[in-house]
Amino acid sequence: DSGVTQTPKHLITATGQRVTLRCSPRSGDLSVYWYQQSLDQGLQFLIQYYNGEERAKGNILERFSAQQFPDLHSELNLSSLELGDSALYFCASSVSLDVRGHKNIQYFGAGTRLSVL
Amino acid sequence: DQQVKQNSPSLSVQEGRISILNCDYTNSMFDYFLWYKKYPAEGPTFLISISSIKDKNEDGRFTVFLNKSAKHLSLHIVPSQPGDSAVYFCAASAQNRGSTLGRLYFGRGTQLTVWP
Numbered sequence: 298d299s300g301v302t303q304t305p306k307h308l309i310t311a312t313g314q315r316v317t318l319r320c321s322p323r324s325g326d327l328s329v330y331w332y333q334q335s336l337d338q339g340l341q342f343l344i345q346y347y348n349g350e351e352r353a354k355g356n357i358l359e360r361f362s363a364q365q366f367p368d369l370h371s372e373l374n375l376s377s378l379e380l381g382d383s384a385l386y387f388c389a390s391s392v393s394l395d396v397r398g399h400k401n402i403q404y405f406g407a408g409t410r411l412s413v414l
Numbered sequence: 415d416q417q418v419k420q421n422s423p424s425l426s427v428q429e430g431r432i433s434i435l436n437c438d439y440t441n442s443m444f445d446y447f448l449w450y451k452k453y454p455a456e457g458p459t460f461l462i463s464i465s466s467i468k469d470k471n472e473d474g475r476f477t478v479f480l481n482k483s484a485k486h487l488s489l490h491i492v493p494s495q496p497g498d499s500a501v502y503f504c505a506a507s508a509q510n511r512g513s514t515l516g517r518l519y520f521g522r523g524t525q526l527t528v529w530p
Contacts, residue, residue: 299457330517339418339503339520340458353517387457401446401507403518405457 300324303388303406311414315376318409322369322390328352329371330403331363334385346371378413385410417441418506420521429530433491437504437521440485444506448518449478449489452501461502462489494528501525 300323310316322329327348332340342355346365357363360378365371375382389403419438427433435449445466450458464471464478464487471478477490491498501523507516 299459301457303457332520337522339416339420339522340505340518342517342519345517355517389457401509401516401518402448402460402463404460405450407455407457 299404299406301388301390301404301406303386303409305409306407307410307412309412309414310378312378312380314378314413315374316378316411318373318375318386318388318411320371320373320388320390320406322371322388323392323404326390326392326404327369328391329365329369330389330391331357331371331373332387332389334387334408335381335383340387343373375411380413383411383413416522417444418504418519418521420502420504420524422524423522424525424527426527426529427494429496429528430493433489433494433498433526433528435489435491435502435504435524435526437487437489438485439487439506439519441506441508441519442485443508444519446507446509446516447478447480447487448505448507449476450503450505450520451498452503452523458503491526494526496528496530499526499528 302321331343343357345353363373385408387408389405391403448463449461452458480487504521505518
């Protein structure tokens with residue numbers, strides 16, 4: 298168990314709809330990252346938040362938005378959904394140094410599988 | 415533009431033998447590299463990492479080698495075990511000076527199968 302919690306595990310919806318994916322980071326982690334994994338693709342970085350503020354943006358569509366709340370949980374909002382948005386969405390959180398001295402280790406949740414029909 | 419590439423989508427190895435997974439990158443600003451392992455229906459799990467100031471890092475059965483001039487890294491698993499069967503992702507980041515919170519660039523993964 299990575300300590301990162303994502304809900305829901307599965308989401309089935311129709312084109313044009315809007316959904317919200319939720320992520321609770323590991324206790325003490327201030328940074329949250331969102332990634333998208335489509336079929337046979339690597340993980341594509343979407344967006345990063347650090348202590349409530351947007352830190353970096355990747356290939357995130359304008360139809361997608363995210364935020365990080367004061368309690369550090371984060372939500373990824375996907376709107377006007379299209380068939381191509383069907384994918385696994387992962388959230389990760391990070392610490393600067395773990396007990397083995399590794400830097401920038403990102404710990405991943407189990408993901409939310411989104412199916413747009 | 416894929417800045418981290420794993421050119422072998424799959425690798426099959428007999429139990430007890432060495433598994434070698436390869437990864438190439440194009441961005442010379444990358445200075446920190448990680449390997450993640452992923453089982454079906456789970457998120458990626460951190461395995462091992464290496465800083466660009468080193469050329470080798472070892473953790474039990476897992477060793478990562480970095481060749482900066484060739485922009486190439488590899489993960490060696492010795493001896494391989496059936497439980498190692500998973501998808502392995504290579505990832506890289508360009509650490510901000512004084513910060514360790516950089517985004518990760520991932521390869522597409524290599525499916526490792528270890529057979530008895």
